[in-house]
Amino acid sequence: MNKLVSLLLLTLFLVSIISAYLYLKVSHEIKPTHSIxxxxxxxxxxxxxxxxxIIQILNNFSWVIIDPTQVNSSQLHEIKAVKIAYIDLGELANMSLGNLTPPANVIIGYDQLWNQYIVNVSSPSWQEYIESQVTIVMTMGFQGVMFDDVDVVEQYPFVAQGITSIINWTRSHYPNAIIGVNRGFSLIENISKMINFVLFEDYGTxxxxxxxISFSNYSFVIRETNLLKSYNLTVLALGYANYPGDIYWNTVKSLAISEGVPSFIGNWNLSIIWLQNLQIINLKFE
Structure with missing residues (x-):
C-alpha cells in the first residue's frame, strides 16, 4: 500500500514538472519580449x-502638402521635398491664385465647422476655375495636387460627376502629376485609377x-483603410492633437501603425509642424 502511494506521488510530481516545462516553453515562444x-x-x-x-523644416520631409497661396515660385524652388498643392475642390476657401476670381452663383450649402461655403462642383464655371488653379500651381513648380473637400458628395450626390470630371481633366493634362484627394470614400471606385493617394483626414482624431479635438470612429477608419488598400492606393493618415505625445497624438500613431500606413499629426488648423512626426516609432510587445 505504501509503495502504491509513493508511486502515485512520484507520478504526480513528474507530471507537474513536465507540465510546468511545457507551459514555460510555450509561453516563451508565444510572448517573447522584443521591439519593432x-x-x-x-x-x-x-x-x-x-x-x-518653415522651408528648412519642410526639407526634413519627403512629401509636403502646402497651401499654394502662401508660397512664391522662388520659395517653392528651395523646398526639396515633393511638393503637392492644396486645392479646395468642394468648398469656397479663402484662397485664390493669380488674378483668378471665384465664380458667382455656385454656392449650394454652408460648412459651419470651417466657416466656408459649399459649392456646386458640377458647375461649368467652377470647373473652369479649378482647372485654372491646377494650371497655375503646376506652372509654379508643384509636382502634384491634393483636392480637398471631395466628401461633400456625401451630402450632395449630384456633384459626383463634376468631381470625377475635374480629376480626369487633371490626369489628362498632367499625366505625370501626383494626384490625391482628401477622403471622398464613396467616389474611390470611380476615381481610383486616376489618383495616386488618399489623404485620410480624421485618422483617429x-x-x-x-x-x-476629439476622437473619431475607429471602426470606420479601419474599414475605409482596408477599402483604399484594396484599390492599391497610397494612404496618408492625417490626425490632430493638442501637442506631441498627448492622448490624441498617441491614438493616431498607434492606429496608423496598426494599419500599416504613414501618419502626420498637426494642430487643429495645420499651422504648426511638429518635428516629432519625424521620429522613429518603437513599439514594445510584452
Missing part, C-alpha cells in the same frame, strides 16, 4: 505662412470646433 521599429515615410501637411524657417 517602424520608420514612417516623411510627409507633412502645412497650410500656414511659408518663410525661410478629428476637429470638432476651432481649437477643439
Amino acid at each position: 521599429k517602424v520608420i514612417e515615410p516623411k510627409f507633412a501637411v502645412y497650410y500656414g505662412c511659408i518663410n525661410s524657417t 478629428e476637429v470638432t470646433s476651432p481649437g477643439q
Whole structure:
C-alpha cells in the first residue's frame, strides 16, 4: 500500500514538472519580449505662412502638402521635398491664385465647422476655375495636387460627376502629376485609377470646433483603410492633437501603425509642424 502511494506521488510530481516545462516553453515562444521599429515615410501637411524657417523644416520631409497661396515660385524652388498643392475642390476657401476670381452663383450649402461655403462642383464655371488653379500651381513648380473637400458628395450626390470630371481633366493634362484627394470614400471606385493617394483626414482624431479635438470612429477608419488598400492606393493618415505625445497624438500613431500606413499629426488648423512626426516609432510587445 505504501509503495502504491509513493508511486502515485512520484507520478504526480513528474507530471507537474513536465507540465510546468511545457507551459514555460510555450509561453516563451508565444510572448517573447522584443521591439519593432517602424520608420514612417516623411510627409507633412502645412497650410500656414511659408518663410525661410518653415522651408528648412519642410526639407526634413519627403512629401509636403502646402497651401499654394502662401508660397512664391522662388520659395517653392528651395523646398526639396515633393511638393503637392492644396486645392479646395468642394468648398469656397479663402484662397485664390493669380488674378483668378471665384465664380458667382455656385454656392449650394454652408460648412459651419470651417466657416466656408459649399459649392456646386458640377458647375461649368467652377470647373473652369479649378482647372485654372491646377494650371497655375503646376506652372509654379508643384509636382502634384491634393483636392480637398471631395466628401461633400456625401451630402450632395449630384456633384459626383463634376468631381470625377475635374480629376480626369487633371490626369489628362498632367499625366505625370501626383494626384490625391482628401477622403471622398464613396467616389474611390470611380476615381481610383486616376489618383495616386488618399489623404485620410480624421485618422483617429478629428476637429470638432476651432481649437477643439476629439476622437473619431475607429471602426470606420479601419474599414475605409482596408477599402483604399484594396484599390492599391497610397494612404496618408492625417490626425490632430493638442501637442506631441498627448492622448490624441498617441491614438493616431498607434492606429496608423496598426494599419500599416504613414501618419502626420498637426494642430487643429495645420499651422504648426511638429518635428516629432519625424521620429522613429518603437513599439514594445510584452
